[in-house]
Amino acid sequence: MRDQSIRGHLANLEQQGELTRFIAEIDPDANMSAVSWKNFSERGQSCLFTTLKGHPDWQAVSQIVASRRKWAVALGVAEHLVVPTLAERIANPLPTVDVGRAKAPCKEVVMIGNEVDLTKVPAMWTSARDPGRYIASGMCIIKDPDTGIRNVSFHRAQVLGPDKTAFLICPRQALRIFQMYGARGRPMEVAMVIGAHPLITFAGGFVAPYGVDEMTIAGGLLGDAVRMVKCETVDLEVPADAEMILEGEIIPGEMTEEGPFGEVTGTYAQEGSTPLFRIKAVTHRRNPIFYAMQCGLPPSDAHSIICTTIEMKLWEHMRGVDGGELELLDVRCVGGMTPLMVVVQLRQRYAGQAKAALMSVLSSPYLHPKFAVAVDEDIDPSDVDQVAWAIATRTHAARDVQRWDATRVFTLDNASPIEPGMSPMYRIGTKMLIDATKPPVARAAERRRFDKALPPNLDTVRLEPFLSEADR
Numbered sequence: 001m002r003d004q005s006i007r008g009h010l011a012n013l014e015q016q017g018e019l020t021r022f023i024a025e026i027d028p029d030a031n032m033s034a035v036s037w038k039n040f041s042e043r044g045q046s047c048l049f050t051t052l053k054g055h056p057d058w059q060a061v062s063q064i065v066a067s068r069r070k071w072a073v074a075l076g077v078a079e080h081l082v083v084p085t086l087a088e089r090i091a092n093p094l095p096t097v098d099v100g101r102a103k104a105p106c107k108e109v110v111m112i113g114n115e116v117d118l119t120k121v122p123a124m125w126t127s128a129r130d131p132g133r134y135i136a137s138g139m140c141i142i143k144d145p146d147t148g149i150r151n152v153s154f155h156r157a158q159v160l161g162p163d164k165t166a167f168l169i170c171p172r173q174a175l176r177i178f179q180m181y182g183a184r185g186r187p188m189e190v191a192m193v194i195g196a197h198p199l200i201t202f203a204g205g206f207v208a209p210y211g212v213d214e215m216t217i218a219g220g221l222l223g224d225a226v227r228m229v230k231c232e233t234v235d236l237e238v239p240a241d242a243e244m245i246l247e248g249e250i251i252p253g254e255m256t257e258e259g260p261f262g263e264v265t266g267t268y269a270q271e272g273s274t275p276l277f278r279i280k281a282v283t284h285r286r287n288p289i290f291y292a293m294q295c296g297l298p299p300s301d302a303h304s305i306i307c308t309t310i311e312m313k314l315w316e317h318m319r320g321v322d323g324g325e326l327e328l329l330d331v332r333c334v335g336g337m338t339p340l341m342v343v344v345q346l347r348q349r350y351a352g353q354a355k356a357a358l359m360s361v362l363s364s365p366y367l368h369p370k371f372a373v374a375v376d377e378d379i380d381p382s383d384v385d386q387v388a389w390a391i392a393t394r395t396h397a398a399r400d401v402q403r404w405d406a407t408r409v410f411t412l413d414n415a416s417p418i419e420p421g422m423s424p425m426y427r428i429g430t431k432m433l434i435d436a437t438k439p440p441v442a443r444a445a446e447r448r449r450f451d452k453a454l455p456p457n458l459d460t461v462r463l464e465p466f467l468s469e470a471d472r
Ligand SMILES: Cc1cc2nc3c(=O)[nH]c(=O)nc-3n(C[C@H](O)[C@H](O)[C@H](O)COP(=O)(O)O)c2cc1C
Pocket: 136, 137, 151, 152, 153, 154, 155, 156, 157, 168, 169, 170, 171, 172, 173, 174, 175, 204, 205, 206, 207, 208, 293, 301, 302, 305, 306
């Protein structure tokens, strides 16, 4: 059976030269976030912090899936196959299997009731204006009170004391379920999973159709049933190989002040109030590893998980455009992985295909993208310089830039006004497409006018033989 722990992924990253081991002491409040952010944005490296100030028994990791290359490591496929592989595997879910506690590493240490102390956990102070430590990597398992079907989603959790955190719930399935508990006047049991295998994490961040257990999707991604184990104090099951589990409940109506928090937009979500998560038990592995998920200004794991789920969903969604006639090559959230802007690479056979594809990007299961750009196969969609060149040289703005006003947009998009009388979760904004493709393949002569002017024999000429010894 395939390894289902974050430790297996870390070993693979390290073996492929993708991981930096920091042995110098790191402070989760003062410098962990800055070191993590710089180590990825300047060196492309994931982080393992082995010595943590004030937390002698712990280690922490960050930036472990922050790029497509790191997803390729998690999936065990080549980088260009990441999105198609995710889309293919997600369509083949596998039921979970239950293992006993003796076979569940997440039960190596069990603390119940008074033993629970979240201040011992090296949660990270992530962005400067956050009020303090947050757990951004909490993958939360709940159950529909009627059907008992599991739902999995992420909820940022500001650490508020030894046994409580805030718990932000945006309007999606988890909120719908929480409202069902509210209507019955019952607390909602929650198991927060911290530090699972990245493919399990990916499934938790994916918006599956209502009633689909995201852990069965994780099984499809792993190619093996996810090993689950029963919780100690709540009627829920959790991935047995995870680093840490927080078990507890949320009482409908009980609220707390929360935020601000540096969010996935790269700006701050304003302070407000959220439900309160009361923790009854903590279980973790021996020598636990805390998953200090970076958030705020991209690039980070939070961006990469959200953007990669969006890329995968759009890949699937767009392949249905034009009855499957669209020759889609790649989908990329750009801007260091910003879910608000998507670049689509395609080969346009007939006029209008690119625009049809872009409209589908702006109206998909994800509200996030508000700018959608199409480029041809000769433009690398992940290279913003090339995308800007294509926009500048291939776009006739009056025809190729189109906007739709007053459409629903992403909850956290500070640039779009809140709907009057509603919570900040409901915003109305403008969506825009930029068709930066050449004329379609069917109009060959016109298309040639947009070809790149390249040096003769660029593909075959090598630089090395012409360099002097010193410059080689
Ligand atoms: C790293 C990360 C952090 C997230 N934080 C939150 C959050 O704080 N609150 C929230 O409602 N959704 C958050 N999300 C989004 C949901 O977890 C995600 O959309 C999920 O798939 C929703 O599942 P559901 O449709 O089953 O409710 C986050 C996603 C990721 C990947």
